[in-house]
Amino acid sequence: MTAPPGLDPVALAAYLGTSPLSAELIPGGRSNLTYRVTDGTRRWVLRRPPLGHVLATAHDMAREHRVIAALADTDVPVPAVELLCEDPSVIGAPFYLMEEVPGVALRHRDQCPWLTPPQAAALSRRLVDVLADLHAVDPDAVGLGDFGRPDGFLRRQVVRWGKQLDASRGRDLPGIDELRDRLAATVPASRRASVVHGDYRLDNVLVTPDPVDIAAVLDWEMATLGDPLADLGLLHVYWTGVGAEDDPITGTVSALPGFASADDLVQRYAERSGADVSGLGWYTAFGCFKLAVILEGIHFRFTTGKTVGAGFEQLGRLTLPLVRQGLAATARER
Template structure:
């Protein structure tokens, strides 16, 4: 394709000093825009912010580029970062290029007909182990000591996502302010601080078939330093979802034979890391709140004509079910 919203291939070619470029939008993303680009010989993946209504502190290309560069020599699989461009005159917004890595993001059942139940279990264990490996990385040792402010992380997260909600609020959302208030009133004490991915889930990693494994962790736009249980709670949300058929949160993949429960994932993480997960209910509730705010932001962009790609029209209908799940989780906690 040559006509891609958010990606001027002629300007990019001139910036890179390459010959004619072709590109395509990589489907599935709901926030930052991701494209596959080639000059006929080399192939790259380009990431840039969405079009319009970019929330403050979100969609930071510099942070994404920095963290995958820092993790290059760790046990966490990440693509090689090729370059970062902060000049908005090139594409209208900052962007970065990274290598294209083999593997597929598993977003729905149709992609998983090759997975046996035994494969599903191995893949699930690997997903948890990669997260544990990430949380085991010493930020100082990879140049990320100043990547975030761990002190008061959870309090700031509740406030931050509350502000993001207010910035995207275009309709009445029953219960969402109650959930925000309950989270703010019950913030637990963090036991430790690590590098946090911020959106860790099955379809944010690339899966290879032979050998079966995870070749790369993607979408680092919300990475920071903070409480690692925030990642675990959100993974629980993505795994359990809304508990309905054709669940858009899970893609229904974790309900296939062989995949363990969300509680099994948490148990493996606790066994691997020694983490105390007795307070995980709060983190799960926060995960539902955060995801509800993200979907509401996408809904807002969709209603103002600022989304690119398919699959956005129905996402706004899932905000309230997420809020209800979050209220249930915080009451259980």
């Protein structure tokens, strides 16, 4: 098997002291790279940063490894982590290994012929319930009390993603600076703090059928301590997408019969967590801004040949629709 870009199976096998390994890139990820690795008997999943243009504070393998390990004995389903390697000389970047968990990340409706409307409804509820379970975790109790700084979290987030935008800006993006300024001028006061995933959505969980369930939550690279409504606002954006018939944000999965509406998800979360969601408009606007910046960074890496995988050529066209949605959300909030 030809070695996939970004991973040398021979070097990895030598580091692990195992028999020869084969590896393949798992498609669908939009930031960190994920590979399936096997020695013919055992199977693992390996995560490493993208091939280039790694922004400061992003793609931190040690943080991602730490939060998954900390959540192992909670109600939040996560894979078992095997090891963390922070030495970039092994495969060219830090990485960690975790167990391969059965299940599928539902990225497009073509993956869902088996999904009945009752199963879709159950999956909608389960997706929200897992998020509420995450936000109910006591950070101190699982060793994550120093994982972030909840005070001033939202203001720092606006600043941080503004800096990420400036570092990835390769073209004119009308309206995006206005959206950033509006968000910065109207930062709400956080009511509580929790572990936040930072990129929680349907295709960042592994789904198993019969009965439908979530086997694992993946992609913890942006996890920290902060305002849990930031996760909910971003989930709302991921669930609704930009309204296109071939919407690559939702994969049109959430439009299938039986799936809850975005507003129903919010209501379920409020009932499950007891949170006040009356000011969610700011958080959805921020979710639009954050996702626009993420996709623009991916677009930048794609146009400069610094990422691998299929589908990246589509993502750059989504930045401006997200900016327009974010501006509309801030206008409604005001």
